[in-house]
Amino acid sequence: MRANGGCLHVQVLVRDNNVDQALKALKKKMQREGIFREMKLRRHYEKPSERRAREEAEAVRRARKLERKRLEREGF
Numbered sequence: 001m002r003a004n005g006g007c008l009h010v011q012v013l014v015r016d017n018n019v020d021q022a023l024k025a026l027k028k029k030m031q032r033e034g035i036f037r038e039m040k041l042r043r044h045y046e047k048p049s050e051r052r053a054r055e056e057a058e059a060v061r062r063a064r065k066l067e068r069k070r071l072e073r074e075g076f
Helices: 019-033 035-041 048-074
Strands: none
Touching (some): 019 035
């Protein structure tokens, strides 16, 4: 699902009846699109205040991670 409510369609072609390979590709695409994470979040209702707090905490974690990587690249 997208933030604006539209559906996101993930499509994988099955070649030579190789379902295992197609399933692996599907899982990889779903992981990249963040579908598994969104499904996990939607298992239970999340209050808007909880959602804001979670998103702010995620933003802080991302910023700290980027800063760590930047400092590592600069040799500190």
